[in-house]
Structure formats: C-alpha cells, structure tokens
C-alpha cells in the first residue's frame with residue numbers, strides 16, 4: 229500500500245475481473261460512499277502524527293477509473309497547509325485511457341509513487357485472468373516511464389497460472405523496458421477474500437486452488453529479476 233503508515237482510500241469501481249480478486253465488493257461503479265477531497269484530508273489530519281512517515285494511497289477498486297477525483301485529492305495533498313503529504317497510486321492500470329491522457333494529467337503530476345500490478349505477462353493469459361486487454365496496462369506503464377514516476381511492480385503468484393518460469397521471465401522482460409521501476413513485490417496468492425464471493429452470491433473462479441507457499445516466493449521473485457537484468461544487459 230506504499231511506504232509507512234498510510235490513509236488508504238478505496239475507490240469504488242473496477243473494470244477488471246481478476247480471478248483472484250479479494251475485493252469483488254469494489255467492482256461495481258454504483259456503490260460506495262461519496263466523499264469530497266476535503267473530507268478525505270480531514271480524515272488524514274485527525275491522525276496526522278500517526279501518518280508522519282506515510283501518506284495517502286488511492287487504491288480500489290481502480291483509482292484510475294476516477295482520475296479527476298484522485299488527481300484533485302493528490303494535488304491538495306501536495307499543497308496541504310499542514311505539510312506536503314506523500315501520494316501513492318495503487319493501480320492495475322486497467323482503466324488507463326491512452327486516447328484521453330489529459331484526464332490523468334493532474335493525477336500523474338501529483339503522484340509520488342505508483343504500485344503497478346502486472347497480472348500476467350502473456351496477452352491471452354492476461355485476458356483469461358482479468359477479462360481485460362494487457363495492452364492498456366503496458367501503455368500505462370510506458371506513460372509512467374516517460375514521466376519518470378517511480379514504480380513498484382507487483383505480481384501475484386498463483387500456482388500453475390502466474391508462477392511458471394515462462395510467465396515469470398515474461399514479467400521480467402516486460403518491466404525491463406521501464407527505467408523508473410524501483411521495486412518488485414512478488415505476492416503469494418491467498419484465498420482470504422473467498423468468503424466475500426459467498427456473501428455476494430458470486431462464483432469464485434479459483435475455487436479449490438491451492439494457496440501459494442510463501443517459502444517459494446523469494447526464488448520466484450529472483451526469476452523475474454534475473455530475466456529483467458538479462459534483458460537490460
């Protein structure tokens with residue numbers, strides 16, 4: 229969720245449908261609680277000492293799906309009279325609209341760090357896993373690179389789907405083209421959100437899938453890093 233202790237704003241609505249999503253309650257663009265920028269900053273201010281080494285993270289759902297609001301929030305966070313607040317965008321990139329980049333201008337001009345999910349390195353695998361075109365995500369990554377915004381890449385390791393050597397090397401190759409990548413979080417697949425599907429009366433596509441052994445994660449992460457280093461050498 230970003231460095232330090234942070235106020236996390238969960239933006240309602242997501243255009244992706246990741247099979248392992250543990251927040252299906254955030255998919256709908258119709259729900260959620262409406263808040264103003266001022267209300268969010270008031271919340272931050274009430275616990276400001278607590279967030280001293282942190283900041284504000286916009287997560288979701290998909291914060292890129294409402295770039296005007298998050299842009300206004302981040303701009304206000306940077307100009308906050310109590311001191312500049314660090315801003316972090318936690319995104320899948322799936323709502324990036326390359327045809328209308330101006331919608332995100334204010335947001336990207338005021339984002340200190342992006343956490344960008346690379347869900348799957350293979351275009352068909354990406355569509356099967358998320359329901360969306362991978363090209364949108366890569367286009368957003370290219371935009372972040374062009375702007376030099378620091379990015380931490382995240383990759384969820386799902387047994388048999390996103391933990392194969394070919395897949396991990398593919399992720400390494402994708403991120404090798406971005407000079408602004410400053411970190412890599414390899415995240416073990418877990419099933420903690422499954423109960424939400426039951427509560428919502430929705431089918432869980434990975435029913436019965438074994439969780440990822442956290443002990444395997446460092447070695448799998450190394451495969452990505454080695455592929456990235458090889459591609460850049």
Ligand code: SF4
Pocket residue numbers: 242243244245246248249250251252254288289290320322
């Ligand atoms: S992008 Fe995130 S919120 Fe959207 S479906 Fe995927 S995991 Fe869930």
